Structures are given as C-alpha cells and as structure tokens.
Amino acid sequence: MRAYTPKDDVQKKSYYTDRFWVAPQVPKYDVSQDAVFAADLEAIKAKFDVLDAYIQVNQMVVVIHANDNYAVLELLKNEREYPQLSEMSAIDWLASEGKFEIFYQMLSMAKRKRLRIKCKIDEKEAIQSVEKLFRSADWSEREMYDMFGVVVNNHPFMKRILMPEDWEGFPLRKTYPLQGDEFAAWYEVDRIFGKEAREIIGPENRDPARVDRYDTQRFSRLGHEVPFGTDISQGEPDTPLVYQEQKGVFMIEKFDAEKSVVISDRHR
Amino acid sequence: MQQSNRLRPFFENITFDRADNEMILNFGPQHPSAHGQLRLMLHMQQEQITKAHPDIGYLHRGMEKMAENMIYNEFMPTTDRMDYIASSSNNYGFALAVEKLIGLDVPRRAKVIRMLLLEVNRLMSHLFWLATTALDIGAMTVFLFAFREREYLMDLVEDYCGARLTHAAIRIGGVPLDLPDNFMDDLRKFLDKLPENIKDYEDLLDTNRIWLMRMENVGVISKEMALSWGCSGVMLRASGVAWDIRKEEPYELYDEVEFNVPVSDKGDNYARYKLYMAEMRESAKILYQVIDMYEGTSTELMAHAPQYISAPKLDIMTQNYALMQHFVLVTQGMRPPVGEVYIPTESPKGELGYYINSQGGPYPYRLKLRAPSFWHTGILTDLLPGHYIPDVVSIIGTTNIVFGEVDR
Numbered sequence: 059m060r061a062y063t064p065k066d067d068v069q070k071k072s073y074y075t076d077r078f079w080v081a082p083q084v085p086k087y088d089v090s091q092d093a094v095f096a097a098d099l100e101a102i103k104a105k106f107d108v109l110d111a112y113i114q115v116n117q118m119v120v121v122i123h124a125n126d127n128y129a130v131l132e133l134l135k136n137e138r139e140y141p142q143l144s145e146m147s148a149i150d151w152l153a154s155e156g157k158f159e160i161f162y163q164m165l166s167m168a169k170r171k172r173l174r175i176k177c178k179i180d181e182k183e184a185i186q187s188v189e190k191l192f193r194s195a196d197w198s199e200r201e202m203y204d205m206f207g208v209v210v211n212n213h214p215f216m217k218r219i220l221m222p223e224d225w226e227g228f229p230l231r232k233t234y235p236l237q238g239d240e241f242a243a244w245y246e247v248d249r250i251f252g253k254e255a256r257e258i259i260g261p262e263n264r265d266p267a268r269v270d271r272y273d274t275q276r277f278s279r280l281g282h283e284v285p286f287g288t289d290i291s292q293g294e295p296d297t298p299l300v301y302q303e304q305k306g307v308f309m310i311e312k313f314d315a316e317k318s319v320v321i322s323d324r325h326r
Numbered sequence: 327m328q329q330s331n332r333l334r335p336f337f338e339n340i341t342f343d344r345a346d347n348e349m350i351l352n353f354g355p356q357h358p359s360a361h362g363q364l365r366l367m368l369h370m371q372q373e374q375i376t377k378a379h380p381d382i383g384y385l386h387r388g389m390e391k392m393a394e395n396m397i398y399n400e401f402m403p404t405t406d407r408m409d410y411i412a413s414s415s416n417n418y419g420f421a422l423a424v425e426k427l428i429g430l431d432v433p434r435r436a437k438v439i440r441m442l443l444l445e446v447n448r449l450m451s452h453l454f455w456l457a458t459t460a461l462d463i464g465a466m467t468v469f470l471f472a473f474r475e476r477e478y479l480m481d482l483v484e485d486y487c488g489a490r491l492t493h494a495a496i497r498i499g500g501v502p503l504d505l506p507d508n509f510m511d512d513l514r515k516f517l518d519k520l521p522e523n524i525k526d527y528e529d530l531l532d533t534n535r536i537w538l539m540r541m542e543n544v545g546v547i548s549k550e551m552a553l554s555w556g557c558s559g560v561m562l563r564a565s566g567v568a569w570d571i572r573k574e575e576p577y578e579l580y581d582e583v584e585f586n587v588p589v590s591d592k593g594d595n596y597a598r599y600k601l602y603m604a605e606m607r608e609s610a611k612i613l614y615q616v617i618d619m620y621e622g623t624s625t626e627l628m629a630h631a632p633q634y635i636s637a638p639k640l641d642i643m644t645q646n647y648a649l650m651q652h653f654v655l656v657t658q659g660m661r662p663p664v665g666e667v668y669i670p671t672e673s674p675k676g677e678l679g680y681y682i683n684s685q686g687g688p689y690p691y692r693l694k695l696r697a698p699s700f701w702h703t704g705i706l707t708d709l710l711p712g713h714y715i716p717d718v719v720s721i722i723g724t725t726n727i728v729f730g731e732v733d734r
Binding site: 073082083114163167172192196218219220234236 | 382383386388390391392394395396426427429551553554555556558567569574575658659661663664665666667668669670677679681683684685686687688689691692694696700701704705707708733
C-alpha cells in the first residue's frame with residue numbers, strides 16, 4: 059500500500075523527530091506584570107470579551123472574538139494611544155482546526171509598547187475591514203486576501219495585490235504546494251497561447267529556463283562539442299578536437315588535443 | 327469584453343476613451359525612475375493627477391512561502407534579496423527575531439561587528455538613495471560622487487564577507503567571521519573623509535534652484551497620514567514623529583552609543599532629503615564609537631547554545647559530540663521553542679519586522695516579513711493626487727522604496 063500523505067498541509071515536514079522529544083515553550087507571562095499593558099487590557103476587558111491575554115517576548119497578546127476586531131482597534135487607537143497598525147496578516151490553521159487566525163500588530167510611540175490583537179475566523183467567514191481606522195490596512199488586507207483568500211468586508215478595493223488579477227488559488231495556504239499547482243505551471247501558456255496549446259507546447263517546453271541535456275540545437279557543451287542537431291540521446295559520437303583557423307591563429311599551429319602536452323610547472 | 331489571452335494586451339477593464347478630459351497614464355513597470363518594478367496607473371486632468379493606483383507584485387517571489395519550507399539557517403541568504411541595497415540589515419532582523427524566539431544572548435564582539443555592518447549598510451543605502459534620487463531629478467554629478475563613496479563601503483563589506491550586494495554576513499547567534507586586519511583602518515579612513523563628501527553633496531544640492539523647486543513643498547505627508555499609513559523610518563521622522571527604533575527600543579549596543587535622531591515637521595521631499603543627510607552624519611558618529619568598542623572584547627563570535635547553534639569549527643573537528651550536534655543542526659535544522667515573536671529593527675528604509683510563528687518544528691509555521699517599503703508604496707495612493715507628473719518622480723525618489731522588499 060502506498061504511504062498516506064496528508065493533503066491538507068503539503069509544506070515541508072521534518073523527516074525525523076525523536077519519539078520522546080517535547081518542544082519547549084517560549085515563556086508566557088501574566089499581564090499584571092506590566093502596569094501599562096495591564097491598564098490597556100482593563101480598558102479592553104471593560105467593553106469586550108477577552109478570550110486570552112498574556113505577555114510574550116515583551117509584547118502583550120490579546121485574543122478576542124473576530125466580530126469585535128474593528129471596535130477593539132478603534133478603542134486602542136482613540137483612547138489607548140496606539141496610533142499605528144504596523145502589521146497585520148493571517149495564519150493558516152485550516153489543517154488542525156479549520157480556522158484562520160488574524161493578527162493585528164499595534165504600536166504605541168507614546169508608551170513605547172507593542173501589542174498584538176488576535177482573533178480566529180472560519181474558512182468561509184469574512185472579517186470586518188479596519189481600513190477606516192488605519193489606511194495601512196488597505197494594502198495589508200488586500201495582501202491577506204491575495205495570499206489566504208480571507209475576504210474582508212467593507213474594504214474599498216478588495217482585489218489581489220501581489221499575484222495577477224486572474225490567479226487561481228491562494229499561495230500561502232498550507233494546501234498550496236511550494237512549487238505551485240497545475241494552474242500555476244501552465245499560467246503563461248494558458249494566457250498567451252490558450253489552453254489548447256498545452257498539448258502542442260508540452261510540459262518539456264513549458265518552462266523557458268529548462269535545459270535539455272540532449273538538445274544539441276540550443277545548447278553546446280564546452281569540450282564535448284558535436285555537430286549542430288546531432289541526436290545524442292543514444293550516446294554521442296567522438297568529436298576530435300582538431301582545428302586550424304583560416305590564415306592561422308596567433309601562437310597556435312594545428313592544435314591537436316591528442317598531441318598537445320599540459321605543462322605542469324608554469325614557471326618552467 | 328476583452329480576452330486576456332493570445333498576446334492581446336489586457337487592460338483590466340479600463341476604458342481609455344473617456345468623454346471628459348481625464349486621461350490615464352501608465353507609469354512603469356519598466357521606467358527608470360520607478361526604482362524597480364513599480365507600475366502606477368495615474369488618472370490625469372491635464373498635467374495634474376486626480377487618482378493614483380500603484381500596482382505591485384512584479385517581483386513577487388513568495389519569500390514567506392519559501393520560509394515555511396526552509397530551515398531557519400537556510401532562509402538567511404534569502405533575506406538578502408529583500409532590501410538588496412542594504413542586505414545585512416535584513417539578515418540582522420531575521421537573526422535577531424530567531425534569537426529572541428530562542429532566548430539567546432550574543433557575544434559582545436559579534437554585537438560590535440553587527441553594529442559596524444548595520445551602520446555601514448545604512449550609509450550604503452543612504453548614499454545609494456542620494457545617488458539615484460539626484461539622478462532622477464537630473465543631478466548627474468551627485469550620482470557619480472555618491473556612487474564613488476558607496477563603492478568604498480562595498481569594498482569594505484567585500485573585505486569582510488566576500489560579497490558586495492547579497493552579504494549574508496550575519497548568522498543566527500552571532501557572526502561567522504572576525505573582522506579582517508585592515509578593516510578598522512579602512513573604515514576610519516573612509517569616515518574621516520565622509521564629512522567632506524557630504525559637504526560636497528550639500529553644496530551641490532542644498533540651495534540648488536532646480537533641486538529646491540522639485541523638492542520643497544512637494545509630497546507633503548502630514549503626521550496623521552504618516553501614522554495611519556504605517557510609515558516608519560525617515561518617512562515618519564520627516565513628518566514630525568520622533569521615532570527611531572534604535573533609540574526607543576534599543577537592540578544590540580545602540581543604548582551604549584550616543585547619537586541624535588534628526589526630526590523634521592515639514593513632511594515634504596526636502597525634509598526627507600535633509601534627514602537622510604543628517605542620518606549619514608549620525609551613522610558616522612555611531613561608527614566612530616563602535617570602532618573603539620571592538621578593542622578588548624573576547625574573541626567569541628557565536629553564542630554558546632549547543633541545542634540551536636553549531637559549535638566553533640575547532641570543536642567540531644576535534645570533539646565527537648560537537649560534530650554530532652553540528653550534523654543534526656545542518657541536516658535537520660534547529661527547532662526553536664513553540665511561540666511567536668514580532669521583532670522590529672530600524673533598517674535604512676524604516677521599520678523592518680519579522681513575525682515568526684514557531685510550532686517547535688525545524689521550519690517556521692508562519693513567517694511574515696514586515697517590509698517598510700510596502701507601506702511607503704501604498705501611501706502613493708493618497709500622496710500623489712493633486713501633484714503633477716514631474717513630482718511623481720521626485721516623490722517616488724524620496725520615499726526610498728526598494729522592490730525586493732515591496733513584493734518580497
């Protein structure tokens with residue numbers, strides 16, 4: 059029987075993990091250890107459900123419900139002095155729990171603090187745009203949609219940003235292979251010549267950077283030259299390296315690889 | 327309805343014949359002043375821009391996807407290809423993020439060397455910025471001057487790591503090599519001459535009538551706009567926010583050196599130009615102090631953490647256990663603890679952040695690259711309307727975007 063390979067996560071896996079190996083954890087600290095973060099958390103807790111909150115590597119992480127995302131960020135921006143959304147994106151947990159995790163990385167210059175708001179949504183669920191609060195989310199949300207297919211509601215221009223407009227599939231999902239899928243492999247051929255040209259062109263010519271070692275029309279190998287167009291797939295004829303250019307070449311007279319000697323001591 | 331295939335151009339449903347006076351100008355992606363692969367769709371009323379739509383992705387290589395399929399050390403050379411003008415700062419950001427994830431402390435000599443590389447890279451980047459922007463405006467002499475100085479720095483980095491552009495000069499846990507013998511002398515020689523050089527540039531540009539016309543009160547970014555668009559670095563400081571990560575959230579030895587953070591509240595192109603010039607002087611100041619720190623540090627270059635970092639070469643060649651661990655770390659890769667970090671550093675372009683989500687495996691579960699240029703390109707949407715065509719070139723110039731970083 060063929061070995062089962064999971065299809066929901068096709069990213070590279072370590073080929074060997076010790077049976078008794080337990081992964082250590084990056085320590086999480088209680089929010090009460092930091093007065094500034096504790097005050098921020100209190101303000102969030104007063105109005106919203108907080109599912110989890112802790113401090114990890116000097117930054118507070120607050121887990122909230124996905125439909126509170128706009129209101130929480132609005133509170134942080136307007137009342138808690140977090141004027142910048144420095145980064146936001148998604149993490150694909152579809153294989154393990156069928157959800158996307160969205161994180162918002164916030165920065166407060168006045169307090170010199172960074173915190174991360176996180177929430178989870180289902181695969182087909184949409185999330186509210188925060189573009190009205192932070193213009194930077196305009197492009198971040200487009201990138202998130204482009205890479206993961208997370209639809210963002212109330213976004214002014216919900217289009218792909220990095221991939222071409224007519225791309226199929228979402229490249230950063232764990233189900234998407236690193237080498238790309240069939241659509242990606244034939245993208246240029248389909249767009250330029252049409253789908254019916256796939257058979258004419260064939261997979262071997264699909265990639266313009268492909269090097270065919272038996273091709274003697276477009277490639278030559280230094281030191282192993284054969285006449286143009288020779289079929290060398292069944293072994294190659296021996297080509298004697300003897301030549302003499304017309305009118306002769308400077309310092310070279312009837313070069314013959316067989317008869318020439320390689321000098322071992324160049325200072326001789 | 328247009329068909330996008332069969333060699334017929336595909337214009338994304340834009341109609342070019344408009345009843346009103348509006349024209350659409352397609353700027354790039356192959357334009358010398360687009361600094362790479364930027365395509366701008368500009369809606370124009372006469373010469374004035376009414377709407378701008380930056381189109382990116384022409385250099386997209388899927389580096390975040392690649393990171394998920396590489397062990398941590400394997401990803402290091404890939405980070406070079408982000409901001410290829412100052413690639414050591416990308417290496418450093420990644421190394422720092424992984425070190426914070428593991429909880430490593432780096433030996434002092436490695437810190438000093440890293441500081442040197444970071445500031446040399448900042449100088450390289452700023453000189454490159456000055457050269458290309460001045461060339462876009464038409465100042466050919468400044469271009470030649472600044473590239474000449476940048477060449478000295480590239481030689482310096484080449485002396486250290488052998489590469490000019492893609493350095494890969496920093497490792498997780500330290501640096502791979504000690505400085506070559508002549509490095510400090512050469513650097514000092516360069517720094518001694520740098521104020522003269524900067525003065526040359528400023529003499530050519532500061533009160534140059536053309537330069538002022540193209541720079542002053544062009545591309546004004548308000549403080550609110552800069553904050554809202556996630557601007558960082560010079561783009562933010564030119565708009566009146568005194569925020570330099572080296573100063574506010576110091577990493578490495580930045581809390582031990584003295585330097586100023588130049589700020590302006592004008593927000594226009596000229597303010598950004600002045601800040602770049604001032605930052606070069608500050609970098610030189612930092613470098614002088616770091617040169618003095620090198621003396622007397624112990625010779626260790628890599629952190630001692632056998633679980634994550636290979637032992638020094640001597641140990642690997644002489645001790646069996648070090649060799650075994652090295653073998654495992656090279657073939658399988660290190661396995662950082664389960665957790666997530668977001669570590670920002672001040673790269674020459676702005677806030678370069680690495681978000682790493684580790685699930686305890688040798689491959690990061692998710693790695694998000696927060697590249698400053700991405701938002702500095704996005705801000706063009708709001709910044710360009712109201713400006714004229716020649717302003718586009720000078721504004722793109724002073725945003726200092728690099729497309730390796732925008733598209734990743």
